[in-house]
Amino acid sequence: MTLVIGVDSSTQSTKALLVDADSGAVLESQHAPHPTGTSVDPRGWLDAFDKASAGLVERAEAIAVGGQQHGMVALDDADSPVHDAILWNDTRSSQEALDLIEEMGGPAACAEAVGSVLVASFTSTKLRWLRDHEPDAAARTTRVLLPHDYVSRHIVGGGDPFTDRGDASGTGYFSTRDDAWRPDLAEAAIGHPVELPRIVASSEVAAVTASGLKVAAGTGDNMAAALALDLKPGDVVVSIGTSGVASAITNEPVSDPTGSVTGFADATSRFLPLVATINAARILELQSTLLGVDHDELARLALAAPSGANGLTVLPYYDGERTPSRPDATGTWAGLTTATTREDLARAAVEALLCSLADAIDHLSATTGTSPKRILMVGGAASNPAIRTLAPAIFGRPVTVPAPGEYVALGAARQAAWALAGTPEPPAWAPVASETYEAEPTPLVREAYALLRDRETI
Ligand SMILES: Nc1ncnc2c1ncn2[C@@H]1O[C@H](COP(=O)(O)OP(=O)(O)O)[C@@H](O)[C@H]1O
Numbered sequence: 001m002t003l004v005i006g007v008d009s010s011t012q013s014t015k016a017l018l019v020d021a022d023s024g025a026v027l028e029s030q031h032a033p034h035p036t037g038t039s040v041d042p043r044g045w046l047d048a049f050d051k052a053s054a055g056l057v058e059r060a061e062a063i064a065v066g067g068q069q070h071g072m073v074a075l076d077d078a079d080s081p082v083h084d085a086i087l088w089n090d091t092r093s094s095q096e097a098l099d100l101i102e103e104m105g106g107p108a109a110c111a112e113a114v115g116s117v118l119v120a121s122f123t124s125t126k127l128r129w130l131r132d133h134e135p136d137a138a139a140r141t142t143r144v145l146l147p148h149d150y151v152s153r154h155i156v157g158g159g160d161p162f163t164d165r166g167d168a169s170g171t172g173y174f175s176t177r178d179d180a181w182r183p184d185l186a187e188a189a190i191g192h193p194v195e196l197p198r199i200v201a202s203s204e205v206a207a208v209t210a211s212g213l214k215v216a217a218g219t220g221d222n223m224a225a226a227l228a229l230d231l232k233p234g235d236v237v238v239s240i241g242t243s244g245v246a247s248a249i250t251n252e253p254v255s256d257p258t259g260s261v262t263g264f265a266d267a268t269s270r271f272l273p274l275v276a277t278i279n280a281a282r283i284l285e286l287q288s289t290l291l292g293v294d295h296d297e298l299a300r301l302a303l304a305a306p307s308g309a310n311g312l313t314v315l316p317y318y319d320g321e322r323t324p325s326r327p328d329a330t331g332t333w334a335g336l337t338t339a340t341t342r343e344d345l346a347r348a349a350v351e352a353l354l355c356s357l358a359d360a361i362d363h364l365s366a367t368t369g370t371s372p373k374r375i376l377m378v379g380g381a382a383s384n385p386a387i388r389t390l391a392p393a394i395f396g397r398p399v400t401v402p403a404p405g406e407y408v409a410l411g412a413a414r415q416a417a418w419a420l421a422g423t424p425e426p427p428a429w430a431p432v433a434s435e436t437y438e439a440e441p442t443p444l445v446r447e448a449y450a451l452l453r454d455r456e457t458i
């Protein structure tokens, strides 16, 4: 049996899967936590990789890493980080995003140049922040990597760094349309030329370790999930991890001058327009903590309350928000009374998360011009019974939930198997088992949410 490893170096942890390259069957799975916060020492991810892959690496022929998108890993000429990695969900560079957009000629010109209108998530805005707030660190920066590139290079043990078009398209210095770096934009962001990783196709081996392990290009986590789920045009994936995401595959690049939809490339030769929110699974985590319950009890409470939570509505932009672009936002609760119950509080939190994701699906449909034929739901919080039960009601459509699994890591494993085979198309693996949930739509919940969303302006 030929074995490959797929890795997900995500916001909260590293997950590693040992997978049969021919069938896609997952044989073993391990994980290790990441340092917490939105600005972290990236070497913590290397330690997590070492722990999560221990005992698996020796048995595999190839490996690939899917990683949280956008994070800035700025290195000096000795390959040491000049600063903590600033992550996709750190909003400190929101003003820098506006400055860069203006320098590029406005939102439409920016979307045309790099596929997306910049927000604080994009790597280039973090480089500009470094230039203006940590000039010594910026001056020492010779090379800029993305989180997954940094882990891949650790696996190889040095050498020329590499990445792929999918993750590169989230930097703000890559042209999705032309499929090429825009080194001029990286230079404009940080103030001097920097070395960028070589771009490698998913079907190629990027490097080979001293022990003979083949390392594929790797990609962004959302691109890896698309590869695992074998997405086709018309499918929409909703992912509920630290970030909330709605994404779809298109054959042509997408450019949205309003900035709601980012025009990413995927890990094949197609495109992955995507809407991302900063607040997702943590909305439920916060609610569980405040109520003093675990995930299952939160679900039980939420399902025991009526639709609309007796008039209680939450705008869940707790940590600032990216879509809509409200970097300074905090959460807002409306409709609390002395009759409000614990059940209502749980229900309102679940409905808020789903309404935010329903907005994301609507943005995606409006920009791609197609309504979803199928909605797939993955990510840590997709296993929550209240999320599964209420998602079809809030989205107004059936929702298909693949069997619980690490789909980013599985997509990375499929890329590793693809690079090993060197074929024009990825290996054909059996479709993942899934269950479809249906419910009567509850449009009044979305109407109440939209009123609150549009009433608040920060
Ligand atoms: N049953 C559940 N109900 C709600 N949230 C859950 C459940 N299981 C896991 N989560 C949440 O999912 C998140 C982790 O999901 P994951 O997709 O691995 O995130 P990331 O990729 O951002 O690291 C955590 O915030 C965790 O609390």
Ligand SMILES: O=C(CO)[C@@H](O)[C@H](O)COP(=O)(O)O
Binding pocket: 010, 011, 012, 067, 068, 069, 070, 088, 121, 170, 220, 221, 222, 241, 242, 243, 244, 245, 274, 276
């Ligand atoms: O910023 C984005 C997408 O543009 C996020 O989706 C990150 O890629 C982090 O993903 P998770 O760790 O939450 O899965």
